[in-house]
Amino acid sequence: MFKRLITTLALAAWTCAALAQSAKPAPAMQRFLIEREMPGAYKMTPEEFRDAAAKSNAVLRELGPDIQWVHSYVAGDKVYCVYQAPSAALIREHAERAGFPANKITPISAVLDPTIAHRKP
Template sequence: MPTFIIERDIPGASNLSKADLCAISAKSNEVVENLGVPYTWITSYVAGDKIYCVHEAPSADAIREHADKGGFPANKITEVTSVIGPETANA
């Protein structure tokens, strides 16, 4: 299944409380359960005024549907084409 990076513009994201992040996570999980398509939220990174999420989904449209139903912005959706890391240098 394709992997996507979702960039979400959320002013003050780095200042969200644990309770705020818990509520956002719970809403995301609820939406994922009810999308009706294979969908996996892998992880998210909170940085400055953005949240960067890594999701597996069948399409960018499924990502948009998740965002719409969850009430989250999805300002930029990019499909991951390769994954590299330190071990890639040894290939």
């Protein structure tokens, strides 16, 4: 019985080691700001926003967990979206599949708020 336990544990350890070697590391997530030129965006109805969000979410599910929509702002004829993804290319793919423009994609290098004035260097 002891010999069988040792064999089982050795097999489990070997399997775990093999899986660890073959597993791809998770891609590093970067935050991006996407500028979308959408004439009339400020006039969109709640239903239009809901439909756009549903389309975006469907494409995000297809692309998997490597891309995440954080939130968006509507400002005049533009929509600014914050996403997390390993690359701008994946964000472009999302935009193309969802049918949204992605006129400018910029990596976010820092997030500032009023509390930064109280932080020590």
